[in-house]
Amino acid sequence: MDPEKDVKGVLMTEGVIWKQLLAFSMPLLAGNLFQQLYNTVDSIVVGKFVGKEALAAVGTSNSLINLIIGMFLGIATGAGVIISQYYGAKDKQKLQWAVHTCMALSIIGGTALIVIGVIITPGILKWMKTPEDVIESSISYLRIFFCGSLFNLVYNMGAGVLRAVGDSKRPLYYLCVSSLTNIVLDLVLVVGFKMGVEGVGIATVASQGVSAALVLKALLRTKESYRLELAKLKIDRRMMKRILSIGIPSGLQQSIISLSNVIVQANVNVYGPAAMAGYGAYSKIDGFVLLPLQSTCMAATTFTGQNIGAGKRDRVKKGVVQNIIISATYTVSVSALLYLFGEKILGIFTDDASVVSYGHRAIVIILPFYVTMAVHQVLMGAYRGAGRMVAAMMIGIGNMCILRMIYINFLVPYFPSFQAVIWCYPITWLTTVTMDLVYCRFVKWIPSEEQMALAASKK
Secondary structure (H helix, E strand, O other): OOOOOOOOOOOOOOOOHHHHHHHHHHHHHHHHHHHHHHHHHHHHHHHHHOOHHHHHHHHHHHHHHHHHHHHHHHHHHHHHHHHHHHHHHOOHHHHHHHHHHHHHHHHHHHHHHHHHHHHHHHHHHHHOOOOHHHHHHHHHHHHHHHOOHHHHHHHHHHHHHHHHOOOOHHHHHHHHHHHHHHHHHHHHHHHHOOOHHHHHHHHHHHHHHHHHHHHHHHHHHOOOOOOOOHHHOOOOHHHHHHHHHHHHHHHHHHHHHHHHHHHHHHHHHOOOHHHHHHHHHHHHHHHHHHHHHHHHHHHHHHHHHHHHHOOOHHHHHHHHHHHHHHHHHHHHHHHHHHHHHHHHHHOOOOOOHHHHHHHHHHHHHHHHHHHHHHHHHHHHHHHHHOOOHHHHHHHHHHHHHHHHHHHHHHHHHHOOOHHHHHOHHHHHHHHHHHHHHHHHHHOOOOOOHHHHHHHHHHO
């Protein structure tokens, strides 16, 4: 298929559900795997050619990056929900307003994030107890990364528009090109020109620029109802209010959970560069399990949004069940591979035995609990697609932030160890999925036909 050829959106309101979910989520899954691949190559290159301190610097930055950009990615999620509902309802005028408003928001947010990220980087890294032999490299890497924030947000918002109308293939193509660009530049700048973590940062920003340019080109050239026209690029206040009403709860959830992960990272940092590097290497492997689950979450959001827009409540319920089966099957399969080859995979990042040892301890603890996140991601995506953003936010924040912080601050001090810190993840995943299932079973989260008709009259 030619990635430059215009692609029509895909309506998920008719047809075989599991086939539609697979057709939509597989390109997303592949795209997430490619994205994680080039993030992983960053760590492999610095771990093998620069050293464990550089690997620690890149690893400790990930949770902080997610904290800073989480709010903006949540707004992109809100825009995707709105666009999928208008697309399902075939409301072309409001779809246009939504597309131009969300892209204007991404440009404003990306510009602001460049300034904010560069300014606050040193202070936050010191607050995270980053060791002196790592902090200078961490500051350099993060500041370069934040200089590419505009590219990051424009790509994610533009890709969100395409996914909301059922086109998950072109974002995959663009991520493939971006990933290859990043890998080549990593090798040239770090291995060839010996630029260290600065070279990794520059490679990341350049690859994000490529993906942003490609997604903008697709939106500007399409003849479909979601076409982007620069002359119409402005914020419609009513549409912005709708997008933010859904996006802010999602963004708060992502940011606050990322904050808890920053605090977890700070507790890992106490055990020194080897623990930081081992945990960072594990996090890259962990991404190959958890990041692709976002594809089933996005599929659930788009599928639910379109079918609610079309008034098909029963189809939403069937979609949730079938999506959970798909997600769990993937998770169990990848978990089996990690169980068999986890230690060898960690050895790809570094030859340092202490680093591998820390990474393997994390894998052993977390591996049996990945399936809980498979269920959680589908249910969270469905709740978002149904407009139940606050419920999804409260479940996520209550367990993955508040409960996690209670564990870290009040229980870990009684048995301080690297393993005790890592146990915060499976414990809070179990409580999260329990609350997800209770909400799904006992709360009427799918709008009734009367509620959908009333909401449509107010749009």
